[in-house]
Amino acid sequence: MSLPVHLVPALGGVAVGDVVTVEGDEAHHAVAVRRLRVGEQVVLTDGAGVAVQGSVGSTGKRVFTLTVESVSAAEPPTPEVVVVQAIPKGERGELAVEVLTEIGVARVVPWAAARSVAVWKGERAAKSLARWRATAREAAKQARRSWFPEVLEMASTAEVVALVAGADLAVVLHEAASAPFADVAVPAAGRIVVVVGPEGGLTDDEVAAFVAAGAVSVRLGAEVLRTSTAGVAAVAAILSRTPRWG
Structure with a gap:
């Protein structure tokens, strides 16, 4: 089963072990609609080629954090x-x-x-x-x-x-x-x-x-x-x- 994907503004410079905070509507959808739980695996992407995967460390009303376990970078598809x-x-x-x-x-x-x-x-x-x-x-x-x-x-x-x-x-x-x-x-x-x-x-x-x-x-x-x-x-x-x- 594919992991859920959430969009964040930027992931430049993020490395394994870093903690990324997701806020606003994206976090609200994950926590309130999808019922995201601590420990769940999630993928974050900036929509500009960088994606990270990790486990959820904490959740709030319109916020959750993720501890990065892997980072990938993709070149733009061509043509x-x-x-x-x-x-x-x-x-x-x-x-x-x-x-x-x-x-x-x-x-x-x-x-x-x-x-x-x-x-x-x-x-x-x-x-x-x-x-x-x-x-x-x-x-x-x-x-x-x-x-x-x-x-x-x-x-x-x-x-x-x-x-x-x-x-x-x-x-x-x-x-x-x-x-x-x-x-x-x-x-x-x-x-x-x-x-x-x-x-x-x-x-x-x-x-x-x-x-x-x-x-x-x-x-x-x-x-x-x-x-x-x-x-x-x-x-x-x-x-x-x-x-x-x-």
Whole structure:
């Protein structure tokens, strides 16, 4: 059985024998919800590559301590995968973020596509972004990730074009594309960007802009996937052809 994982702000310089104090909401969840007990084994991570394992030394209302028994440090996974996710309606955005986090993407970029049904503005934008980030955080703990994904601020099409231009490989998922995904050469390192359109589909102008910036327009197969699941299908296909899944 995998040990529970909790996120802490930093673990730089922590060594075996040190005592780490966990406070606030994370500690409250562990103690009040999970019923964490003294002596229980727990993993702490800073979400930036460092993880420690040890036994719980004490618990309080919103605090617990852990005596470090082992320390591990992991390099960022390569190639790095970034998914530009057109904002879907309802809870499908959180679903997309959850499964993309579980499969190992480095960044999720919410995108205000021309045909996105949902619109993020003002207070709604702040709340929606906060939900996506909370979903990524919890999914990363569940997946036992040492490196947690970033969920960036909502991007415009122009900002996505710039992201595509700087990638080692960029693919745009488009049901009308003539090129099959199987023909794409996947690099073993660098940055890979996957652009996922909205429920209403990509506009011709959006596809043209991304292709002009260096992206490859591809189809995954005969089926048309939902925007909340297309990204994870593409990322799985990509990772299966890299050393990460070798």
